[in-house]
Amino acid sequence: MLAFLIRRVLQTIPTVLAVVLLVFVLFSVVPGSIVSSMSDDSDPQVELRMKKQLGLDQPVYMRFGAYVARLATGDLGASFRTREPVTAMIAKRAWPTLQLIFASMAFAVLLGVPLGFVAALRPGSLVDTVSMMLAVSGLSLAKFWLGLLLMYLFALKLGWLPSFGYGDGSLKYLILPAVTLGVSPMALLARTTRAAVLEIMTADFVRTARSKGMSETRVVKWHVMRNALVLILTTMGLQFGALMGQAVVVEKLFSWPGIGSLLVDSVLQRDIPAVQGSILVVVLFFLSINLLIDVLYGVIDPRIRYA
Amino acid sequence: MFKTIAIVAGLGLALSATAEAQTPRKGGTIRMTAPYGSSFTSLDIHTTQRAQDEIYAKALHRSLYIWNSAEGKPVLELAKEDVVSGGGLVHTFKLRDDAYFHSGRKMTADDVIWSYNRIMDGSKAYPGARYVRVIEGAAAVEKGQAKEISGLKKIDDFTIEMKLTEKVDPGFYFFTALTSIYPADEAAKESFIQKPIGLGPFKFVEHVPGSRIVLERWDRFYKPGKPYADKIVVSVMGEAAARDVAFRNKEIDTSVLGPAQYVAYQSDAELKGTIVEVAEVFTRYMGMNPAFKPFSDKRVRQAINYAIDTDLIINKLVKGKAYRATSWLPLTAPGYDKTMKPYPYDPAKAKQLLTEAGYASGFEFEWTTSQNESWGLPIVSAVIPMLDKVGIKAKVKQVETAVLAEVVRTGDYQAFIYSQASGPDPQAALKCFHSATPQSACNYTTFKNAEFDKIIDEAGQADDMAKRIQLLQKANALLYEEAPVWFFNYNKAVMAVQPWLKGIQLNATELTHQNVEDLWVDETSPAK
Numbered sequence: 001m002l003a004f005l006i007r008r009v010l011q012t013i014p015t016v017l018a019v020v021l022l023v024f025v026l027f028s029v030v031p032g033s034i035v036s037s038m039s040d041d042s043d044p045q046v047e048l049r050m051k052k053q054l055g056l057d058q059p060v061y062m063r064f065g066a067y068v069a070r071l072a073t074g075d076l077g078a079s080f081r082t083r084e085p086v087t088a089m090i091a092k093r094a095w096p097t098l099q100l101i102f103a104s105m106a107f108a109v110l111l112g113v114p115l116g117f118v119a120a121l122r123p124g125s126l127v128d129t130v131s132m133m134l135a136v137s138g139l140s141l142a143k144f145w146l147g148l149l150l151m152y153l154f155a156l157k158l159g160w161l162p163s164f165g166y167g168d169g170s171l172k173y174l175i176l177p178a179v180t181l182g183v184s185p186m187a188l189l190a191r192t193t194r195a196a197v198l199e200i201m202t203a204d205f206v207r208t209a210r211s212k213g214m215s216e217t218r219v220v221k222w223h224v225m226r227n228a229l230v231l232i233l234t235t236m237g238l239q240f241g242a243l244m245g246q247a248v249v250v251e252k253l254f255s256w257p258g259i260g261s262l263l264v265d266s267v268l269q270r271d272i273p274a275v276q277g278s279i280l281v282v283v284l285f286f287l288s289i290n291l292l293i294d295v296l297y298g299v300i301d302p303r304i305r306y307a
Numbered sequence: 308m309f310k311t312i313a314i315v316a317g318l319g320l321a322l323s324a325t326a327e328a329q330t331p332r333k334g335g336t337i338r339m340t341a342p343y344g345s346s347f348t349s350l351d352i353h354t355t356q357r358a359q360d361e362i363y364a365k366a367l368h369r370s371l372y373i374w375n376s377a378e379g380k381p382v383l384e385l386a387k388e389d390v391v392s393g394g395g396l397v398h399t400f401k402l403r404d405d406a407y408f409h410s411g412r413k414m415t416a417d418d419v420i421w422s423y424n425r426i427m428d429g430s431k432a433y434p435g436a437r438y439v440r441v442i443e444g445a446a447a448v449e450k451g452q453a454k455e456i457s458g459l460k461k462i463d464d465f466t467i468e469m470k471l472t473e474k475v476d477p478g479f480y481f482f483t484a485l486t487s488i489y490p491a492d493e494a495a496k497e498s499f500i501q502k503p504i505g506l507g508p509f510k511f512v513e514h515v516p517g518s519r520i521v522l523e524r525w526d527r528f529y530k531p532g533k534p535y536a537d538k539i540v541v542s543v544m545g546e547a548a549a550r551d552v553a554f555r556n557k558e559i560d561t562s563v564l565g566p567a568q569y570v571a572y573q574s575d576a577e578l579k580g581t582i583v584e585v586a587e588v589f590t591r592y593m594g595m596n597p598a599f600k601p602f603s604d605k606r607v608r609q610a611i612n613y614a615i616d617t618d619l620i621i622n623k624l625v626k627g628k629a630y631r632a633t634s635w636l637p638l639t640a641p642g643y644d645k646t647m648k649p650y651p652y653d654p655a656k657a658k659q660l661l662t663e664a665g666y667a668s669g670f671e672f673e674w675t676t677s678q679n680e681s682w683g684l685p686i687v688s689a690v691i692p693m694l695d696k697v698g699i700k701a702k703v704k705q706v707e708t709a710v711l712a713e714v715v716r717t718g719d720y721q722a723f724i725y726s727q728a729s730g731p732d733p734q735a736a737l738k739c740f741h742s743a744t745p746q747s748a749c750n751y752t753t754f755k756n757a758e759f760d761k762i763i764d765e766a767g768q769a770d771d772m773a774k775r776i777q778l779l780q781k782a783n784a785l786l787y788e789e790a791p792v793w794f795f796n797y798n799k800a801v802m803a804v805q806p807w808l809k810g811i812q813l814n815a816t817e818l819t820h821q822n823v824e825d826l827w828v829d830e831t832s833p834a835k
Contacts, residue, residue, distance in 0.1 A: 032710040035432065049451070050432045082349040084500060092516050151552045163553045165542060166518040252345045253546050257517035261345035261543075268709055269348070 001298070008294065012287045019283045020071070020276060021064065027272045028060045034080040034270045054080055067276070076280070077273035079266075086277035089262060094281065096166060097258035100250070101243045103174050104182035105236065112186035113232060116193025121220070123198060131190060138187030143246060147180040147253045164255045177254040181246060185239040192235045196228040203227075229300050237293035241286035329809065331827040336538040336834035337808065340553075342563040342819070345545045346517045350503045352484045353426055356434035358817050363520045363541045364484035366823045368505035371400065371419065372482035373822060376812035379639060380731070381478030385414065385488060385506065395474040395770065396443075402465040407527040408490040409510040416461040421491035424448060424455055435485030437748075441477070443470040474767060479732035508534035508824035518543055528824065535810075535827035554581075557833050560808040563819060564801040566626035566681065572803060581803040585813040586630050586638040588730025591682040592792035593690075594752045599672060599721040606664040608790040612650035614657035614697045620689050621796055625681055629796035634787035635729055635737065637797040639815040642733040642779030647787065649794065657697045669698025675723040677708040682726045682795065715751040725751070726798065731816050734775070737782050738763055740791065752791045759785050807832040 035047050035056065051057045055066065070077060076086035115135070119128040154176060155163035167173040200206060201224060209219050248260030259278050266274035341347065343359040352364040373384035383389060386400040406414040423442065426435040429449040439445050443458030458470035471477065480486070493504050503511050508530070509522035519542045524534055544550045547565045554562040555578075564572060564582070572578040595602035595611070602608060621629050633649045636642050661667060674691075677683040684705060691701050701722075706714060714720050727749070729736045739749035741763050746753050759782055766778035787794070800818035804811050810825040828835060 032707065032713050047432065049430050053430045081354065082351070082500065083354075089516070096517075148548050148552065151549065155558075156552055156556045159556075163556050163558055164544065164549055165558075166515055251517065253549050255518050255543050255549070257515045261517040265344060265346045265348075268344075268707070270709060 001295075005291075005295070008291050012284075012291075015287065016280065016283060017068070019279060020068065023276050023279050024064050024067065024272075025060070027270065027275065028063075032270050034272070071280075076277040079271055079274045081266075081269055081271045081274070086273050089274060090259060090277055090281055093257060093259045093262050096169070096256060097244075097247060097251070097260065099169070099174060100177055100181060100247055100256060100258060101240065103178035104243055105185065105240065107178055107182035108185035108189055108239070109236065111182075112189030113193050115186075116190040116195075117197055117225075117228075119190070120194040120197035120201065128194075132194065135187040135190040135194075138183045139191075141183060143180055143184070143249050144253060146183060147176070147250060150176050150180055164253075166255070166257050177250050177256050180253070181243060181250045184246070185236075185243065188239065189232065189235055193228060193232055196231040197224055200224045200227045226300060230297060233293050233296055233300065237290050240289040244282045244285060329829070331535045331809065332829055333535055333827075334537050334835065335535075335828040335832050336540060337536045337823065337826055337828060338558070338560045338834055339539065339541045339819075339821070339823075340544045340550055340559050340562055341541050342544055342547070342550060344543070346543055347514070347520065349500070350511075350514060351500050352487050352503075353422075353433050353435055353489070354431070356485055358819065359543075361484045361817070362819050362821075363522070364487065364505075365507070365820050366509040366522050366539050366541075367503060367507045367511055368484050368487035369406070369507050370481055370484065370486045370488060372478040374482050374731070374814060374816055374820070376814045376822075379815060381476070381482040383478075384482075385419075389477075393470065396471050398469045398471065398477055399462070400467050400469065402467060403529055404465050405529045406506050407525075407529070408493070408506055409504045409525055410490060410493055411527070412490060412492075414488060414490075414506055415464045416467045417464075418488050418491050419467055420456070420459050420461060421494075422487070422489045423459060425489065425494070426486065427456060433485070435483070438480040438483070438486055441471050441473065441475060441480050443472050475734065476732065479735060509539050512538075530824055534824040536823075539823055554803055554805070557805065560805045560828070560832070560834075561811075561819070562803045564628075564803055566624075566628045568803075569628045569801050570626045578803065581805065582801060583804050583811055583813065583818070584799055584801045585815055585818050587798040587800045587818065588637050588639060588728060588736075588815050589726050589798040590632055590635055590637060590729040591629070591724070591726045591795040591798065592632070593674070593722055593724045593795065594715065594720075594792050595722050596718065596720055597753060597755075597791075598718070601664070601666055601670045601672065602722070604664045605789055606660040607666060608792075609650070610657040610660040610664070610697065611694070611699070611793050612790050613653045613660065614699070615690050615693050615793060616652040617649065617793075617795060618652065620686060624685060624689055625796065628799050628801055629681070630799055632794035632796050634783045634794060635740070635792075636733055636779070636783045637729050637815075640730050640733040640736070641776050642737070642783055644780045644783065647784065650790075654693075654697050661697060661699075666698070669700065671700040671702065672721040673704050674701045675704045675706060675711065675714055675720045677706060677711045677724075679708065679726070681798070682724055686795070687724055716747045718746050718751075718753065723751075724795075727751070729797070733779050734763070734766055737766075737779055737786070740782075740786060754786075754789070754791045756785065756789060759789070805832070 035050050055063055078085055079089060115131045119131045122128055151163040154161045161172055161176055165173060206219060206223050209223050247258055248264055250256065251258040251260040259281060262274065263278040266278060339362060341359045341362045343357065347360050347363065348355040348357055352360060352368055369385055371385050372381040375382045385406055386402050388401040390399040402416060408414060423439050426433045426439045427445050427448040429451055436449055442456050444453060444456045445458065447453040448456050460468040462468055469477065488506060490504055493499055508525055508528045510525045512523050513521040519540055522539045524537050528534060542559060547568060550562040551568055553559045572582055595608055597603045617631060621627065621631055630638055631649050633647045661669065674687055676687045687703055694701055711723065715723055715725055738744055740754040740759060742755040742760050744750040762778050762782040766775050769775040769778060802818050807829045809827050809829060812821055814820050
């Protein structure tokens with residue numbers, strides 16, 4: 001297992017470097033720069049000096065080399081705009097984003113997986129039809145629109161929850177953004193679970209278990225659930241990554257202080273170190289979650305072994 | 308249009324009359340919104356020129372001057388007196404001796420000098436340099452040729468002498484937060500950016516990046532009895548629809564309205580009374596590059612002004628949330644000529660002018676635009692068929708707003724659509740069309756007209772204000788005739804204000820920028 005972990009961690013290095021290179025090259029070719037956006041009428045000499053100070057007068061390959069060298073020491077550089085260390089900027093935003101993503105995923109798992117199970121255990125029933133209708137609707141709803149609907153209903157009409165903001169970070173501020181973000185993975189998990197359970201229910205080993213006289217509860221618990229979990233975990237891993245991207249819309253809508261809004265503003269202002277840092281954190285999060293899922297495969301299914 | 312202006316003025320009077328009729332109440336929390344993005348750029352207000360950041364800065368910081376919305380001009384704030392000498396170039400400011408930074412230290416002349424020198428650090432390209440540059444010797448500091456601004460002299464702890472490079476009203480240069488006065492000792496520290504210290508009526512408490520800034524009353528503020536509120540919370544709310552729900556839910560006290568909401572609020576009996584509007588000093592226009600042959604001919608530029616049904620676009624597309632532009636200077640400018648009529652919609656006249664200019668069969672140009680809903684792609688899309696009617700074909704080149712700003716400054720366009728500050732100083736606004744003004748500064752259409760230059764130079768030398776305004780009116784009329792741009796509209800800023808929030812000022816420079824010490828909430832506020 002340790003060898004597997006080391007190998008997987010080493011495998012992430014080329015992925016991270018590729019992402020860093022891609023972002024670097026992208027922001028070197030797109031029009032607009034931090035220097036021109038900072039002042040309306042600065043003197044060309046001043047612009048030149050500023051470019052020198054920020055290192056923007058260097059060729060792209062040299063800037064990239066310097067960045068990677070700094071990165072190796074854990075230094076993400078300083079924001080062009082605020083002059084703050086990027087690590088400090090991200091640190092302030094990381095916790096709210098993690099709160100939002102984990103709460104969304106918890107909502108998705110706690111609702112989506114049981115819904116999929118119930119639907120699969122009674123295929124064609126009213127429960128199945130209604131739950132799958134909800135799942136399809138959840139997948140089709142635009143987050144922005146759904147968020148507004150939830151705000152309208154739970155804040156404006158019922159007065160149960162605040163419509164926006166982070167407040168003191170308490171649960172009441174988290175519910176609406178988390179549900180908005182969690183509806184789509186919830187729907188996907190419900191459908192995936194249903195499909196997986198339906199397939200496993202007709203598998204030979206389930207039929208054998210039943211023929212041995214095992215109770216239906218034990219069959220579902222010991223054979224169906226465990227086998228379906230591998231697929232559910234895979235879906236969850238992929239959804240974690242997707243949530244990081246989708247959080248941008250939800251954070252902006254609910255004035256949630258996460259990495260998403262930092263990324264959007266940094267892109268618009270051509271604050272390259274902040275963009276690179278934010279994207280790097282998103283990528284590392286995605287890779288870590290997937291590594292964790294891979295490890296969990298082995299725990300759930302003893303047949304999976306890591307050489 | 309003038310009926311609308313009268314309504315705005317009337318609304319302003321009604322607002323101020325109501326505020327005066329009641330005794331301001333102490334206490335409570337003012338809950339403002341920052342609607343122009345998903346975060347504040349920086350807590351170092353010298354580094355950022357976004358309107359978004361100045362919203363909180365109005366509570367935290369103070370500059371030498373402040374904008375007085377009732378008078379429509381900048382007035383002294385951190386100084387009690389300004390004695391002018393040296394043919395209008397030397398200003399001797401007697402500073403307040405009762406202004407305390409939030410650290411508890413008294414402000415002195417050293418802080419003013421330190422702040423202006425900081426802003427002129429050329430390696431940092433502080434946006435406020437464009438204003439401080441008017442002080443003699445400031446440009447040399449910016450270029451690294453001097454350490455300190457030679458035109459700034461400390462006479463004593465509370466007296467400062469400022470020598471300017473030209474005869475202008477320094478109020479227009481030193482009233483925004485970009486030229487805020489920082490505490491010389493504290494601001495140099497690394498910690499300042501995390502916990503800024505200012506001279507404003509509220510002191511910094513907390514910044515949750517991407518969400519809010521919280522400030523609380525500074526008890527040693529120099530205006531007796533002010534501020535009224537205990538606390539101010541400025542929430543970042545870039546999404547108009549989310550602001551709408553929060554405003555209706557009474558979670559926020561102010562909300563900037565876009566065109567669609569403006570219509571909705573007007574037609575809602577409960578919300579109609581919350582609307583506050585003002586003609587802001589921004590002119591929206593299509594700039595034409597004279598280096599592109601057809602646009603070098605005045606008749607072609609005039610033809611474009613005749614070919615577009617501007618009123619129709621303002622009414623239908625902008626939903627009436629703008630005032631029709633006549634020439635460059637906006638409605639609130641002292642040099643605005645009420646007798647001047649905008650170009651009428653007259654395609655036949657446009658066609659005739661094009662024929663006279665040798666473009667009877669029209670021509671094609673590339674039009675660079677951003678996505679902006681009020682002065683971007685939707686407007687361009689509506690104008691294209693109108694131009695097509697007179698034979699002019701326009702190809703759209705869409706870019707980001709940040710890129711557009713670079714495009715207009717470098718001249719890399721045939722035409723562009725933009726929103727540009729055309730005030731509050733009418734002289735500075737018109738000087739953007741002076742041939743000596745570089746394109747990278749604000750002469751984006753590289754306008755060059757000897758007669759115009761002469762009028763602007765004369766206005767700059769005029770001591771008599773009436774004569775100066777008369778000359779500026781003449782220059783504005785000349786711009787109308789030369790039509791370097793399609794004069795589209797002047798922005799109508801609209802904000803919804805909860806009935807319990809009193810003292811809102813109709814700030815023509817930016818409606819969201821409020822002198823917060825004058826705001827107060829009555830006992831009906833949910834955040835009382």
